[in-house]
Amino acid sequence: MVENAIRRVALVAVVTGLLVAAAGCRVAGSVGGNTDSAALPADAVPADVVASVAPPAEGMISRDEAISAAAKQYSTLLRDGNVAAYLVVATDPSTRGPVEITDRALWVLHVSGVAYPISVPYGRSTESDSVSNGWIYIDAYTGKWLLSRFED
Amino acid sequence: MPWVTGAVVHAKPLGTLAAGPPAHLRPRLGAGLLALVLVESVAVASLVAATAPAVLGVDCTGNAVPNNGREYALAQQPDIGNPAIGIQGTIQHTNPNVCTHPGGFAFSLAVVTLAPTTTATGWVQPGWRKDEGDAEPSWVCEYHSTSDQNFIYQGPISNFEHIYKISYDSFDQLWDCFVDNVNVVSKGNIGFTSGDFVNSQGESNVRYGQIGRVDPGRLLIHNVNYLRGGSWKAAVFVDYVHTECQFIGTPNQVCFIDTHYGVDQDGNFDSNLRIWTW
Secondary structure: OHHHHHHHHHHHHHHHHHHHHHHHHHHHHHHHOOOOOOOOOOOOOOOOOEEEEOOOOOOOOOHHHHHHHHHOOOHHHHHHOEEEEEEEEEEEOOEOHHHOEEEEEEEEEEEEEEEEEOOOOOOOOOOOOEEEEEEEEEEOOOOOEEEEEEEO | OOOOOOOOOOOOOOOOOOOOOOHHHHHHOOHHHHHHHHHHHHHHHHHHHHHOOOOOOOOOEOOEOHHHOEEEEEEEEOOOOOOEOEEEEEEOOOOOOOOEOOOOOOEEEEEEEEEOOOOOOOEEEEEEEEEOOOOOOEEEEEEEOOOOOEEEEEEEOOOOOEEEEEEEEOOOOEEEEEEOOEEEEEEEOOOOOOEOEEEEEEEEOEOOOOOOEEOOOOEEEEEEEEEEOOEEEEOOOOEEEEEEEEEOOEEEEEOOOOOOEEEEOOOOOOOOEEEEEO
16 A cells, blocks of 8 residues: 555656656747757847847747747748747847837747748849848737848 | 830749758657647648638739749839939838749739949838738838848838838938838948939739739829938839839849739829739
8 A cells, every 4th residue: 555655656756747847848948949048049130139038027928929929920931931939138229219129028030941032123133032031029028020130 | 114025934943941840959849849839830821821812813823933033013213313312102002912932932012212223233122012921011121232132121010001211321321211201220231322223113023923903903102202412302203114024133134024014103293103913
């Protein structure tokens, strides 16, 4: 009987451990967009953007919710590209006015491996008619799409 | 209204598009997380299906313009004389059927453009753009440097007519992009600070993706002005071009004739154009 009780406790401990580990994996994905939450990869944001990993906070949307929000506008881009999501506090020096991004909590979805076509004015020449990277900014609290950038 | 004839050419495919999660993610995905990714994929696929455009015409689905080319309906003043440092236009709104492109990313847009005539490349152009799979158009500020680098910014807009503008600020040496006279983004270091090539166009990279409105509708782009000497001056369009496409990288070479697009002037106003698809 005691042996059974010990077995039960051990089983509960194992199951609990697995659940905690699974939750840990999920949170890591939420925080760092499938990367080390302690550091962002160089291409997580455009080169001129200053960003650091943001800790999850009360009221913030999840990674999945951020992707769903972005998919409302960019379903083909998210379907065809490699998508990584990063919860960050960012400052984008190119933004102004109502879309100014200064020390703002964002989900940044980096979409890579695409050939996103540019517009070419009639009569003008270019050897570069597409870009390979897109960054979609989603407000970390409201889930609102704020801005997107596309560059090589 | 010039019409130009040309020859049919073979299509050149876009680059291969990657799919699925990045390779560096896969080893970390547990069974639970894999299930979650599958659920997310289904959700995204559902959204794609929900927003897939209806076919506009028999040739609408999956036909790229040959050789990475584009279809246009446009008006130009290719040489305004002395360089301007800004361009603006008031562009009506619509939610076009962009069709589908074999490589993805069919698009339709309406923009005004300023570019340096003397260089082979480089331009700035604000307006709106809708891509394949987008729920609706967004504002776009496109910067193309003289060294062939592209910088595209997009954001949400309401379903109304808007004033789109880009002008060069010599104080901070940035090209400032405005929507309804509100500066939304700024960008510098694109290799030029003025231009004398003025253009306004609707564009699609799919035959026959919708440009402008569907006949008998007309999408109006009006008050196209350039900034020179501290004041805005009306563009005097001398070329109205439609039913053409061009090879990207080989300008002024016509690659197909089609009769699905139209452009005209709205009354006697030089700085206006109306564009449509039938």
